[in-house]
Amino acid sequence: MLRFMPVGDSQTIGSAGEHTWRYRMWRHLCATYDGPFTLVGPRETLYDPRTDAPTSYAYAEPGFPRAHLAGWGEGWLHMAPLVEDAVRRGRADVLLVALGLIDLGFYTNPEQTADNVRAFVAAARRADPHVRMVVLPVVPNVRAATDASFGEQVTAFNELLAKTLADLDEPGSPLLLASLPASYDLHTDTYDGTHPNASGEHKLAAAFANAMHQAWGLGEPYAG
Template sequence: MLRFMPVGDSQTIGSAGEHTWRYRMWQHLRAAYGGPFRIVGPRETLYDKATDAPDSYEYADPDFPRAHLAGWGEGWLHMAPLIGEAVRTCRADVLLVALGLIDLGFYTNAPQTAENVRSFVAEARTANPRIRMIVLPVIPNVRAESDTAFAAEVASFNELLAKAVADLDEPQSPLLLASPPPSYDTDFDTYDGTHPNASGEHKIAEAFAEAMYQAWDVGEPYAAADFA
């Protein structure tokens, strides 16, 4: 049985009332993966903007495995120290990681963030030497559209991330770089320029699903129309 753990920031934890891309990925795996699987992680909640805390269970559809390791305002900096214990206790086999925007926006520059990526990978492998990881680059966001310096930092980090993935990939613990959703549009696929709406959730889930299918022959091509 494969055990998938979503890891991310506010785009992954989601907020009260949302489905989240985690839900879309679970739908895809149910339809496309031929074997047993589980969604695992040490957390289950959504972020609640009213309480400013991750204390909501008000999913748009709560009837799915809600486990994850994601946090509003948390990035590679925060997850690197946590991932080893999470992998160990939840016995994760595959990490679906969407991080970086928060780091660059508030905590670390591109080279520092890339070093935290390498620390994250090392900690995950210490917990499970055969862990598989798929990493999503920082996707389009409204700040990068209006702040040229931030856009350059995002571009620099995505290049460093690709280099880290190439450097660290190994046969017993494969590391994949997912392709950013090619049609992702901050006007169409987000509700505030940063956080995904329903179409954005599907596109993020598709990025992970296509990487798994193309590189590992896990599942099938993503078909959002099957479970819109």
């Protein structure tokens, strides 16, 4: 059984009524991965705007393994202390990680955020020295597009992220940097300039799926 653990912020946890890219990934793997697999993690809920808390189970399609380690407003800073226990308890084999926007927006500069990436990787490996990770760079949002200073921080962090993952990569515990979706459009792939709508969910799932297929031969290219 191959166990995938989605790790992320609001783009990953999703909101009440959404499918989430986690669901899109699960559907893709069901169609293309030849072997048993599941999604694991200590959480299952969606964010509920009515309660301003992760209290909703109202998935657009609830019939899939909804486990994850994602949180609205949480970043590398928040997940680094949680990932060791989550990997150990969930026996996660592959982490699908999309973090960084919240860190840069509210908590840490690019260099500090990269330090938290290192802490996250070290903690995950304490739980499983052979854990694999696929990491998505920060997908620029509307703030990055309209605030030049913030946009520069996102670019600087994504460059640091690539270097950090290359530095920490090990044959027995590979760290794979996914590519940003080339066609991702804030106007058509998000509902508010940050959070993915249905087409955005597909493109985020595709970024992870295509990286794993190209680097590891896992599954097939994402077909949508």
